[in-house]
Amino acid sequence: MTDHFPSPIAIRNLILPTPRGYETTDLTMAQGRIMALGKHIPTAATWIDGTGKLGLPGLVNAHTHSPEMWYRGLIPPLPLELWLNILYQLPPLTPEQVYLSALWTAAETLLSGGTTVVDHLILTPGQELETIAAAVRAYRETGIRAFVGPLVQDRPFKEGVPGGTGVSAPGEVMDTKAVLALLQAAVDQFHCPAEGIYIMVAPTGFQQVSDALFEGCCALSERHQLRRHTHLLETKAQSLLAQEKYGGSAVAHLNELGFLGAQTSLAHGVWLQEDDWSILARTQSTVVHNPLSNLRLGSGIAPILAYRQAGVNVAIGCDGACSNDGQDLLEAVKLGALLHNTTTFEYRHWLTPYNAIDMAALGGAKGLAMADQLGTLAVGKQADLVLYDLNQASLLPHTDPLGLLVRGRPSQVVHSAWVSGRQVIAQGQLTTIDLTTLHQALRDQAPALIRPVATVEPALEAQYRAVMGL
Amino acid sequence: MTDHFPSPIAIRNLILPTPRGYETTDLTMAQGRIMALGKHIPTAATWIDGTGKLGLPGLVNAHTHSPEMWYRGLIPPLPLELWLNILYQLPPLTPEQVYLSALWTAAETLLSGGTTVVDHLILTPGQELETIAAAVRAYRETGIRAFVGPLVQDRPFKEGVPGGTGVSAPGEVMDTKAVLALLQAAVDQFHCPAEGIYIMVAPTGFQQVSDALFEGCCALSERHQLRRHTHLLETKAQSLLAQEKYGGSAVAHLNELGFLGAQTSLAHGVWLQEDDWSILARTQSTVVHNPLSNLRLGSGIAPILAYRQAGVNVAIGCDGACSNDGQDLLEAVKLGALLHNTTTFEYRHWLTPYNAIDMAALGGAKGLAMADQLGTLAVGKQADLVLYDLNQASLLPHTDPLGLLVRGRPSQVVHSAWVSGRQVIAQGQLTTIDLTTLHQALRDQAPALIRPVATVEPALEAQYRAVMGL
Structure with missing residues (x-):
């Protein structure tokens, strides 16, 4: 998964949560990993504007x-x-x-x-x-x-x-x-x-x-x-x-x-x-x-x-x-x-x-015994990064962005995502597969599968009720 | 609210839940009320295709x-x-x-x-x-x-x-x-x-x-x-x-x-x-x-x-x-x-x-002491009706539509809605107000309101903790 983006990508002005608030910073990925956090951006990087985006680890x-x-x-x-x-x-x-x-x-x-x-x-x-x-x-x-x-x-x-x-x-x-x-x-x-x-x-x-x-x-x-x-x-x-x-x-x-x-x-x-x-x-x-x-x-x-x-x-x-x-x-x-x-x-x-x-x-x-590789945005870790668009309706207003993301009803808020530095979501859309085709396949195949639901076998139910004192 | 649609509207082939399953039927609204359920549709009605739509009371x-x-x-x-x-x-x-x-x-x-x-x-x-x-x-x-x-x-x-x-x-x-x-x-x-x-x-x-x-x-x-x-x-x-x-x-x-x-x-x-x-x-x-x-x-x-x-x-x-x-x-x-x-x-x-x-x-x-007017789809009641689009991704596949609507994670599933016979949602969009304008107004006004959150007043917190035995 490390060969998809040989050249560095940098995201500018990303909002990152800290234990006590937020910081706005830049983040650079290369060779599938987070290379830099802060303002030390390699000049050769491809730039992405992170303004108004909350960045979290995948x-x-x-x-x-x-x-x-x-x-x-x-x-x-x-x-x-x-x-x-x-x-x-x-x-x-x-x-x-x-x-x-x-x-x-x-x-x-x-x-x-x-x-x-x-x-x-x-x-x-x-x-x-x-x-x-x-x-x-x-x-x-x-x-x-x-x-x-x-x-x-x-x-x-x-x-x-x-x-x-x-x-x-x-x-x-x-x-x-x-x-x-x-x-x-x-x-x-x-x-x-x-x-x-x-x-x-x-x-x-x-x-x-x-x-x-x-x-x-x-x-x-x-x-x-x-x-x-x-x-x-x-x-x-x-x-x-x-x-x-x-x-x-x-x-x-x-x-x-x-x-x-x-x-x-x-x-x-x-x-x-x-x-x-x-x-x-x-x-x-x-x-x-x-x-x-x-x-x-x-x-x-x-x-x-x-x-x-x-x-x-x-x-x-x-x-x-x-x-x-x-x-x-x-x-x-x-x-x-x-x-x-x-x-x-x-x-x-x-x-x-x-x-x-x-x-x-x-x-x-x-x-998954992967804490050294995943789970936080830290230099050297795998670049599993998700950007949330804080201007999506369900994340308005800009109160506590993480508070609203976690406790609200976020809908269509993932703007971009990378797995080991490979971009899999851009502009809210999956880049790797076509969802419309998938949904059509799901619609086509479902009728052959869905039947009136079975009922619980009476012997099992009786046993269960006895065990549970019901 | 009863004068918005003087002429009857009929919805054909709507899927309605019953206590034991579903039925497909037609529904007619006029003068803000449900006029008919079943196949007894007045000929003068405006027709809406309810195929693939689940109908529920508002x-x-x-x-x-x-x-x-x-x-x-x-x-x-x-x-x-x-x-x-x-x-x-x-x-x-x-x-x-x-x-x-x-x-x-x-x-x-x-x-x-x-x-x-x-x-x-x-x-x-x-x-x-x-x-x-x-x-x-x-x-x-x-x-x-x-x-x-x-x-x-x-x-x-x-x-x-x-x-x-x-x-x-x-x-x-x-x-x-x-x-x-x-x-x-x-x-x-x-x-x-x-x-x-x-x-x-x-x-x-x-x-x-x-x-x-x-x-x-x-x-x-x-x-x-x-x-x-x-x-x-x-x-x-x-x-x-x-x-x-x-x-x-x-x-x-x-x-x-x-x-x-x-x-x-x-x-x-x-x-x-x-x-x-x-x-x-x-x-x-x-x-x-x-x-x-x-x-x-x-x-x-x-x-x-x-x-x-x-x-x-x-x-x-x-x-x-x-x-x-x-x-x-x-x-x-x-x-x-x-x-x-x-x-x-x-x-x-x-x-x-x-x-x-x-x-x-x-x-x-x-x-609200309105059970004679609202709460079920019944002839004579107010036409508060919502159609859910069963072909939206979050309602696929067509298993038990109501089961998935209630227990899944429905997103953008409301296709149409009427309040007392007045259509307020069509094709998933509000017909009465412009959401884009609203969201912009929210964005514009929020910064003046949002400040670092206050803290709980210590005297109150101490009292609360004492009362609760904390």
Whole structure:
């Protein structure tokens, strides 16, 4: 990704937030990196006028499932375990459809301030490598930095609900060895950090993953320096399952398996116990907060103010579009900032807009063990830069620009964006792909996919209600 | 408002939601009302193609403060009592500025599906009637149906915090008689239901309002059939104040004063006791839920699922843009729908998208004693109709259109809107005012207003912290 702009680009009079206010400065990028901040601009640079533009580091959409774009809006209000039962009954996607929904996920992420996406990629059964290939192709085309974690498991869905008598989704389980072979093949074919494409190990979550698969993922991660990702304690039912399965904390168990660490990000973390916090802090693991999804599925409010105080790094994700039901990263940042004000009257702990952006940018970078490369605008770091147009209607008036960006309802505010110095948005438009063509393809393909939504299988619902005391 | 379209307009092939799905039908408007639904279209009608459009009744933005648009994004994360202290230190607006922010509030409400706004209007001291005149002028120009409730009080700010030793805002208090004379003058000059402009009695809230003012408002309301509006138990501090002031429930006290009833809407209602619910249900009073504001100010999560089960009508508001920090009604509807999933595991009580729209439309209409005129698309009701373009990118794919509209991130989706049969949006653009001119005026005027934000007065903060045990 470093060869797109051999000559330096400088942005003049850019407004940058500081912990205590704003400064107006110039920024130079070259060879994919930030070369200078301040007024030390090389004379040979291409100039861009940054007047009236707020500059922020690219944010990280730290947890999503791109194929869910096809079904967003569809699933009724249900808790995760029952919602999943419906999701699994929807028609699987072709690789071409996976390609389109990955393009779309990248587009919505970029246009809402993200430059990196973590795609916990749902695989089409029997076409697993083709699914990964399709998503990778889309991410390469859009120019977004992508961490693709094939969503794998080696235990059936029915084991994922306490009681274990639930129903299974069809064709859902590969054996442990086959899963690891698939991941090895994915790494061999697609893992290419120099070009911004990273394969992660991403077993779905302890509820459907054996110890052997976690351990195999750790080995693969060590062999190839892969980031690690998994769902963790999203729901109360999962916390009950952890008791049933491990006789205690799922966090302690994952730690014993060696899965935690500075390269590990854990989606949700709504139902952790206080003892778990110190394990996460000590191992430098990251919790990815998905506030909209947690509301949509009624999972609860993750105590992220407490996590931050305990020294646990927190990132922000949209989660898949079936539980959001969009992919607007600024909306997730807004909710991630505001939701927690209801959890304590001590307003001095509430997140400021600056904290919220820091969480979505540097917090996201830390969760990918990339804090030395991403997450702030600093000389030597990758040039992942987003300019917001402060003259767009939704950012008027010019009060506290960051305050309004984070807490308002920004719409069409991203003016320009660069990923590793490659410009992917200019004048509010994606430069890498044609959105009109994409939208037309989405319209053409959708009717074949959308059917009347399935209902929850009665045996599962009965089991769930019994477990939850409903 | 009924003379704008003397000849019937018919919309063909409109998609309308039903409690169990969707139907495609035609709709005819004439003389400001819905004349027909179905295929019984008068031959003389002007035809509009509704193909690919979802039709909903106009929503009600049931609580806002339009002047706050000028300062949105500005105030740091603080609870209401301290946030107000900063708001009151910001420069007061000129009537011209009030006019612009009312235009802007109307525009954002209309473009996010609202056709009615309840403006609990902050008055510029010494220019109270001019403030009201300016807002009324703006609402007339935009064509939105407006309920303007001059925000009045006869007790100082310092009495609004338990302990009563807080600091006062300058020039804040008029005596009771003067307040009532002002309201009478506002009614005489501006109250004109036939033209869609309604003056309400809207004392700010019991924390700064004497019994005499509540009673005077009731008398005025009865004399002129005015709707009633007030803030009610938004924060825990207010619930403590009610104990201090009344020795018990503020709801019971308002009921004894005769303020509650089918024409009364109460903003927030976060801290009601269970005994209060039956009073509200019995008196047919409405709680206006402002989910974003309640998060922003850390007020809490109003238990609206419980209210609905207790038979209390609930409406949806944006609240002022300093505590939101926008004015997008669909965003408030989304949060009003999702937030409550975290308050009970009984997912069968969670709000569906249909429930959420019903709350924002019919719930809003009920709160204004207008359920016979507004809130559903029914023959004989006012033609307050909004068409959403299902081919806009943010509403793709066509899964469950209402599900995606309510739970997604709709952007620029309002294609057309009518208020009492007068078209106010066509092809996604306001027909009544020029937004470009408005935005330019906002840009021009803002710099004179925006200054470094004030800080909370230390004496008030100390008092607040003591009261809250912080």
